[in-house]
Amino acid sequence: MLDTREESDATGTCETSQLATLPERFFNRELSWLSFNERVLAEATNPNYPLLERLRFLSISGSNIDEFLMVRVAGLAGQVRSQIEEVSIDGMTPSQALTETHEKVLELDEVQQKVWSGLKAELAGAGIAVIGDEKLDHTRERWVRDYFEEHIMAxxxxxxxxxxxxxxxxxxxxxxxxxxxxxxxxxxxxxxxxxxxxxxxxxxxxPGEEAAxxxxxxxxxxxxxxxxxxxxxxxxxxxxxxxxxxxxxxxxxxxxxxxxxxxxxxxxxxxxxxxxxxxxxxxxxxxxxxxxxxxxxxxxxxxxxxxxxxxLSSLCDEDRPELKFEPYSPRYPERILEHDGDIFAAIREKDIVIQHPYESFEVVIDFLRQAARDPDVIAIKQTLYRAGKQSAIISALIKAAEAGKSVTAVVELKARFDEEQNLLWASQLERAGVQVIYGFVDWKTHAKVSMVVRREGDSHRTYCHFGTGNYHPVTARIYTDLSYFTADPAAGRDAVRLFNFITGYVEPKRTEVLAVSPMGLRAKLDECIDAEIANAQAGKPAAIWAKMNSLTDPQLIDKLYEASQAGVDIILVVRGICCLRPGITGLSENISVKSVIGRFLEHCRIWVFANGAHLPNRRARVFLTSADGMSRNLDRRVEVMVPMRNKTVHDQVLDQVMMANLLDTEQSWILGPDGTYERVGDVENPFNLHRYFMTNPSLSGRGAAIASGRKVPKLSLRRGNI
The missing domain is CATH 3.30.1840.10 (Polyphosphate kinase middle domain)
Incomplete structure (x- = not known):
C-alpha cells in the first residue's frame, strides 16, 4: 500500500497553505539518513532472514553509522567550531543539527546493543558462541593462551x-x-x-566442533x-x-x-x-x-x-550455510550467449540492458576484455570511480594498452575512502601506457561510461556502456544496478563529447541524447517535469515514477511539489535520504515515497515520465542515470542521464524493473508526512522484487508477460493501492 495520508497541520507549527514557502517543507538531511539506518538495523531483527544474515545487517548498520559520523557529523562539528550559523534547507543551524544528530546516534546505539544481545543469544543457541571473560574448558583455554603468545604478544x-x-x-x-x-x-x-x-x-x-x-x-x-x-x-x-x-x-x-x-x-x-x-x-x-x-x-x-x-562481519564467514541466504549465481545474458559470446555482435543487433546482480557483471568485464584482444578495436575510453581492490576492469585496460590500442582512463581521486586505491590503479595504468586523466579539481566525475571505437569496413563504430553503478566486481554482486549497452551513433557522438569535456575541458555546445551535469541534467529534469505539469493542466494523464538512492536537492523537491499541486501523480522509490515531505494537503498530496531495504542494496537510478498517457505506456519517457536527486550530483559532479529510446530496453526498464520496485510489499517502507517510516503490512498478494528477479529468466523477452499480469500482479493505478 502506498498511503498518502493527509494532515491539516503536518509540522505542528504552521498551516499547510503556508508550508510551501517555509523550511518545514523539508526533512533534515542528517536525521533522514539516520532514519534510513534504522531501517537497515530493523533487518537485523527480520524473522524472515537467516540468523547470520541478520548479523550481517547489524554489521552493515555499524559500518554505515561509522562513515556517517566520520563525514557528515564531522562536517557539522566543523561548522560549529567555525561558528557558521548558516541554516540548512530545513531551517536548522549546524549547532541544532549536531545536537539532534548526537541524540539520535545515542538512541541508535542503544538499539544496536539490544539487537546484538538478542542475536548473541540466538547464535549461542545455534552453536556459535561469542565469548568474553567466561571460563573455557582446558583445551580451549590452552589454545587461547598459546594463540595469544604466538600471534598477538609480539x-x-x-x-x-x-x-x-x-x-x-x-x-x-x-x-x-x-x-x-x-x-x-x-x-x-x-x-x-x-x-x-x-x-x-x-x-x-x-577451533572446535562447536564454533566459538x-x-x-x-x-x-x-x-x-x-x-x-x-x-x-x-x-x-x-x-x-x-x-x-x-x-x-x-x-x-x-x-x-x-x-x-x-x-x-x-x-x-x-x-x-x-x-x-x-x-x-x-x-x-x-x-x-x-x-x-x-x-x-x-x-x-x-x-x-x-x-x-x-x-561482526567476520562472524558471518562461519561455515553454516543453513544460517545464510541460499547461494545465488548471476545469469549470463541470454542475448549474448545467442551470439556465441560476441558482445559487439549482440549490441549491433539491438541495444541491451543488463540488471545486476541478477545478471552477471562479467559481461561488463567481457566487453572490455573482448575490446582488448579484438584487432579491429582502436580505442577505449573509460571512467573509473570505484573499481575495487582486485579489478578485472583495470587488468583489461592494461592489456588493451599493451596490445597497442589507444586507452584513456578517467580516474576519480575524490571517490571517498577509495582515494588510496585509485591512486594505486592510476599508477599501474600509467606504467602500462594508458593515458590517465584525473578530471576536474572542483567536480567529481561520477558518470559510469565505457566507450569502445571499432573499425568496421570503411568506417568506425562506437559501442558504449552506460551504468547506474560503479565498475566494481564485488559491489556488483550485492548492488542492484543497470548496465545499458548501445551502438547508437548519437549516443557514441555524445560519449566523445563527454570525454572531451572531462579530459580537455571542452564543454559541449550541445548533446544529441545524453543529459550531462553540471551543464544540462538539471534542466532536462525540469523540462520533463514541466511537460507533465502542462499535461495535467490540459487534463491529460500526468505521472512521474522515479527511483534513486537519495533526494535532498531543494530545487528538485520544490519542482516535484509544483507538479503535485498541478495534479501530477508522483511515486518515488528513495532507498536512503529523502528530504521531501509527502502526503501534505495543498503541497504534496499527490506524492508517495517508499524505501526498499532487502537482501540486495537498491542502487539504480531511473526516471519515468508518463508523456500524456497512463503509466506504464510505450510513449513514456524513460531515463537511466548515474545521478541521485542531490545538489552535488546536479551541480558539482559530472553525471550522465541517458534515454531508453529502443523499444525493448524501454519496456524492460519501465514494465519490469520500475514496476517491480513499485509492486514490492515484503521489503518496502512507506514514508509518512511526519518523517516516520512504516513497513508495508500484510497484503493479499505479497510481492518480493528481489525474489522475483532471482527466480525468473533474464530481462529479455519478459515485458509482455508482466504487462499481461501472468508473471506478477498487474499494477493498479488507484491512489493508495498497488
Missing amino acids: VITPQAIDPAHPFPFVANQGIGVLFSLTRMADDAPVMEMVLIPSSLPRFIRI WISIEDLICRNADQIFPGFRVNGHGVFRILRDSDIEIEEDAEDLVRYYRTAIQRRRRGLVIVLQLQGKFDPAAEELLRTQLGLDRALIIKTEGLIGFTG
Whole structure:
C-alpha cells in the first residue's frame, strides 16, 4: 500500500497553505539518513532472514553509522567550531543539527546493543558462541593462551601513561585498552595503554566442533597477566575513536595526485569526533582520554556492550550455510550467449540492458576484455570511480594498452575512502601506457561510461556502456544496478563529447541524447517535469515514477511539489535520504515515497515520465542515470542521464524493473508526512522484487508477460493501492 495520508497541520507549527514557502517543507538531511539506518538495523531483527544474515545487517548498520559520523557529523562539528550559523534547507543551524544528530546516534546505539544481545543469544543457541571473560574448558583455554603468545604478544606494545611517556597517537577507528594496575613490588599505581593494531583480526575463531569466537580486545584482556607480569590488574576499559575523515579540495592545488597523497595522511590524523567507551570505565582514565584526545564537539558513547559493530562481519564467514541466504549465481545474458559470446555482435543487433546482480557483471568485464584482444578495436575510453581492490576492469585496460590500442582512463581521486586505491590503479595504468586523466579539481566525475571505437569496413563504430553503478566486481554482486549497452551513433557522438569535456575541458555546445551535469541534467529534469505539469493542466494523464538512492536537492523537491499541486501523480522509490515531505494537503498530496531495504542494496537510478498517457505506456519517457536527486550530483559532479529510446530496453526498464520496485510489499517502507517510516503490512498478494528477479529468466523477452499480469500482479493505478 502506498498511503498518502493527509494532515491539516503536518509540522505542528504552521498551516499547510503556508508550508510551501517555509523550511518545514523539508526533512533534515542528517536525521533522514539516520532514519534510513534504522531501517537497515530493523533487518537485523527480520524473522524472515537467516540468523547470520541478520548479523550481517547489524554489521552493515555499524559500518554505515561509522562513515556517517566520520563525514557528515564531522562536517557539522566543523561548522560549529567555525561558528557558521548558516541554516540548512530545513531551517536548522549546524549547532541544532549536531545536537539532534548526537541524540539520535545515542538512541541508535542503544538499539544496536539490544539487537546484538538478542542475536548473541540466538547464535549461542545455534552453536556459535561469542565469548568474553567466561571460563573455557582446558583445551580451549590452552589454545587461547598459546594463540595469544604466538600471534598477538609480539605485535602489541603496552605503553605506560605517565609524564615520561607521551600520550600515543590513536588511529582513526582505532581500538585501545587502558589497564589500571598496581606494581606489586612497591604497590605503586600504574596506568598502561595497549593500542590494537589494525592488522590484527577483530574476532578470532577458537577451533572446535562447536564454533566459538572471541574479540581481539577480550583476548588481550584475558591475557593481561602475560602482558604485565609483576603487576596486579585492578581493572580495564576498552575505547574506540572515530576521526574526521572528509577531504576538502583546495582550489589552488597544483598537483592533484600529490595533494591527495598528503590529504590521505592528514585524514588519518583528523580531529576526534567520537569517543566510544566500553564497560565501567575508570573516571581517571576517561578524563585522561578526554584531555589527551583534544575532544571538541565530540560525541561520547558509553556502553556495557560491544563497540565497533562493523567487525561482526567476520562472524558471518562461519561455515553454516543453513544460517545464510541460499547461494545465488548471476545469469549470463541470454542475448549474448545467442551470439556465441560476441558482445559487439549482440549490441549491433539491438541495444541491451543488463540488471545486476541478477545478471552477471562479467559481461561488463567481457566487453572490455573482448575490446582488448579484438584487432579491429582502436580505442577505449573509460571512467573509473570505484573499481575495487582486485579489478578485472583495470587488468583489461592494461592489456588493451599493451596490445597497442589507444586507452584513456578517467580516474576519480575524490571517490571517498577509495582515494588510496585509485591512486594505486592510476599508477599501474600509467606504467602500462594508458593515458590517465584525473578530471576536474572542483567536480567529481561520477558518470559510469565505457566507450569502445571499432573499425568496421570503411568506417568506425562506437559501442558504449552506460551504468547506474560503479565498475566494481564485488559491489556488483550485492548492488542492484543497470548496465545499458548501445551502438547508437548519437549516443557514441555524445560519449566523445563527454570525454572531451572531462579530459580537455571542452564543454559541449550541445548533446544529441545524453543529459550531462553540471551543464544540462538539471534542466532536462525540469523540462520533463514541466511537460507533465502542462499535461495535467490540459487534463491529460500526468505521472512521474522515479527511483534513486537519495533526494535532498531543494530545487528538485520544490519542482516535484509544483507538479503535485498541478495534479501530477508522483511515486518515488528513495532507498536512503529523502528530504521531501509527502502526503501534505495543498503541497504534496499527490506524492508517495517508499524505501526498499532487502537482501540486495537498491542502487539504480531511473526516471519515468508518463508523456500524456497512463503509466506504464510505450510513449513514456524513460531515463537511466548515474545521478541521485542531490545538489552535488546536479551541480558539482559530472553525471550522465541517458534515454531508453529502443523499444525493448524501454519496456524492460519501465514494465519490469520500475514496476517491480513499485509492486514490492515484503521489503518496502512507506514514508509518512511526519518523517516516520512504516513497513508495508500484510497484503493479499505479497510481492518480493528481489525474489522475483532471482527466480525468473533474464530481462529479455519478459515485458509482455508482466504487462499481461501472468508473471506478477498487474499494477493498479488507484491512489493508495498497488
